Amino acid sequence: MSLTSASPLDAAQAAKSASHVLATLSADARNDALTAIHGALSAARDDILAANARDLDLARQAAADGKLSQSLVSRLDLGKPGKWEDMLKGILDVRGLEDPVGRVTLRTKLDQGLDLERVTCPIGVLLIIFEARPEVIANIAALAIKSGNAAILKGGKESTESFIAISTVISSALDKTQVPNGAIQLVTTRDVIPQLLALNKYIDLVIPRGSNELVRYIKDNTKIPVLGHADGLCSVYLDSSADPELAATVIVDSKTNYPAACNSLETLLVQESALTTILPGVASALAAKGVELRADSASKAALSSVSGLNLADSTEQDYHTEFLSLTLAIKTVSGLSEAIAHINSHGSHHTDVIITSSKEDAETFMNAVDSAGVYHNASTRFADGTRYGFGTEVGISTNKIHSRGPVGLEGLMIYKYKIRGHGQVSAAYGEGEGKKRYLHERLL
Amino acid sequence: MSLTSASPLDAAQAAKSASHVLATLSADARNDALTAIHGALSAARDDILAANARDLDLARQAAADGKLSQSLVSRLDLGKPGKWEDMLKGILDVRGLEDPVGRVTLRTKLDQGLDLERVTCPIGVLLIIFEARPEVIANIAALAIKSGNAAILKGGKESTESFIAISTVISSALDKTQVPNGAIQLVTTRDVIPQLLALNKYIDLVIPRGSNELVRYIKDNTKIPVLGHADGLCSVYLDSSADPELAATVIVDSKTNYPAACNSLETLLVQESALTTILPGVASALAAKGVELRADSASKAALSSVSGLNLADSTEQDYHTEFLSLTLAIKTVSGLSEAIAHINSHGSHHTDVIITSSKEDAETFMNAVDSAGVYHNASTRFADGTRYGFGTEVGISTNKIHSRGPVGLEGLMIYKYKIRGHGQVSAAYGEGEGKKRYLHERLL
Secondary structure (H helix, E strand, O other), rough: OOEEEHHHHHHHHHEEEEEEEHHHOOHHHHHHHHHHHHHHHHHHHHHHHHHHHHHHHHHHHHHHOOHHHHHHHHHHHHOEEEEEHHHEEEEEEEEEEOOOOEEEEEEEEEEEEEEEEEEEOOOOOOEEOOOOOOOHHHHHHHHHHOHHHHHHHOOOHHHHHHHHHHEEEEEEEHHHOOHHHHHHEEEOOOOOHHHOOOOOOOOEEEEOOOHHHHHHHHHOOOOOOOOOOOOOOOOEOOOOOOOHHHHHHHHHHHOOOOOHHHOEEEEEEHHHHHOOOOOHOOOOOHHHHOOOOEEEEHHHHHHOOOOOOOOEEEEHHHOOOOOOOOEEEEEEOOOHHHHHHHHHHHHOOOEEEEEEEOOOHHHHHHHHOOOOOEEEEEEEEHOHHHHHHHOOOOOEEOOOOOOEEEOOOOOHEEEEEEEEEEOOOHHHEOOOOOOEOOOEEEEO | EEOOOOOOHHHHHHHHHHHHHHHHHHHHHHHHHHHHHHHHHHHHHHHHHHHHHHHHHHHHHHHHOOOOHHHHHHOOOOOOHHHHHHHHHHHHHHHHHHOOOOOOOEEEEEEOOEEEEEEEEEEEEEEEOOOOHHHHHHHHHHHHHHHOOOEEEEOOOOHHHHHHHHHHHHHHHHHOOOOOOEEEEEEOOOOOHHHHOOOOOOEEEEEOOHHHHHHHHHHHOOOOOOOOOOOOOEEEEEEOOOOHHHHHHHHHHHHHOOOOOOEEEEEEEEEHHHOOOOOOHHHHHHOOOOEEEEEEHHHHHEEEOOOOOOEEEEHHHHHOOOOOEEEEEEEEEEOOOHHHHHHHOOOOOEEEEEOOOOOOHHHHHHHOOOOOOOEEEHHHHHHHHHHOOOOOOOOOOOOOOOOEEEEEEEHEEEEEEEEEEEOOOHEEOOOOOOOEEEEEOOOH
């Protein structure tokens, strides 16, 4: 591992070369590197937390001056109860995952002694750009090594001291392993992001971990594929056949369990015939959690007699807004088709839910809504790699190719085709006289 | 299907809307549409060939004036023996492929009554940009409909008449099916490519079918993911343990079977210790097929006593060149590691071959070379969807994400996660007291 103030180009070239070695290491060699990182970080706890305390001092000062948000300060803090332990446990969790490299996903006998295999392999070089959370460095280094990918890490300036401390420890730990020196590149110099984003010859995938603005900036400024999502505008469609109590429970969790999360509810679509039967109970339950409702005229009228609501008129813009707070837009729709059309045109293709007693309508909704997650009678908040059972996630993708939804180690893999032959040539096969026919016997 | 001279934006929006309907159609409905297209094209044979003859007249005139290559004229000709029949058979072949939509690729019981499924679904809207071959229209329309994707087709100006004739027939055939009107958009106006390439909000994937220049232009000018490859610089590494006869056979096929193809051999790397033992026989066999050899000093010296060769000095540029003709660059390397390093830095990550008797070296080569196809003792020319047994291919990808190598229907699919619940909420799960634990029981 190199802690480099070298040029982005040098870092990317070194990472590319290292990726070719890393791709050939055994699972044991990659797991041993994770063991070494875990041990070294454990031993260096005090030094790293001291470095983190220096970052925190500066950040608290900046927050006091109004230059930094309090939530960013909180995300910086590695000393928060459980955070350090979670970081270390995360490395062992990744080590314990099934090896994603070298899995045969297709095997075809093209002819006697001519065998085709499709085998999973690392993508190559990942560029990870993240903001505050310093524990992400250890997490991402572990994921990259486990998956056989080289990685270039670019951290936020608020966590510089923590970043250098953690990376120095990881660096010397890796020196004693088979993982090549350039496999994890750390870029600490400022203002290099535009240069890195131009290096599509060397960098195969960008994974941004941070604000919507960061992700959007990156998506708008690179030709390298970006894994992630800028927006999380999730919707629930409330059908008139829904169980009222179930509806209130699911909607309240979707909206209030963690309002700042990308998988939280932002728009509630209500079937016209449910306005006076189910919506009032849902609205009361939301109000009890402090949710402000922005309703269209029909839904507002239906809620006019319900007491204790924080109710306002919605604007068209509200249906395009990811509030990330205790505000919910409500819109009346005639039924299933209008709900599907609204979500496909207004949503961000992240996670959308139908609440209904009709299994048929649920299946129609789940087939027709063009989103990474489509749920029936369950909270939007289940959209998460850990909840899906993936062990870990590198992010949630709203891309339409490669990986979609919560992305685990599988999302860091591609494949190659191997053919093992005995001197066969293509000219020998075909339709003509004396030509051989392909067997195309699918073995896997 | 719309034959449109409407704006690219209108075409893209219409295709997006149609894609949402198309994604919900049954396999039968999609297959019925292919049957309808096949029948309508069969019935309209004479009209279409007459339109094609008009394109051909103009093209032959342009070729006579030196404004068009003879090979392009040849690719335009739908009347060539077997071409029309192949086009029609291709539609039925696609119809006969296994339905790629709705395959469950992961099933996990998150909890009692809370089930997660990963299900394949169409990507959405494909933009297909192709040059001469008019039969591609029918081929791509069939692939798009089979895979549940909407498609925007932009053909080359040389095939305009054929394009309009075929598309008019497909259009009226589809009017009698469940495939929505906007699912296949045909754009015939000129100079719209830059506008289409900017519509990343509506278009999910671009598939260019044409020259390297076309592909490179598209890759350089869009944020939409591009499926394809600009270059096909394939190499063979000839190890000194190789069987000489096998080596000559495989190398001659790789180079001469179809020199203009992307999967043809361009660079031969020869182990130093094979220069005088195996290379002379290989060189003679290549010379017998008319291949010009551009050799570095060591390999040139080794070949100096071989008669009948067309032998020249190589330049560094030759090792970066996709000749697409009967020219081969030869370079001497010390052994396996240098060969791997050369291929990873000079190749185009398409298809590369090792010829050796050492299974161990072959496995090392296949793991370390970062290409879509890595073969042992077999011709580069096997890199092809039909030869791999995929039934059809939309192209060969050198991308590092989504699809790599020959891409069949699978490459036009993505997936979504479905959860079927009974009102479960995320707040109920966790580590604390009274919290439920996820089961994460993997069922598939």
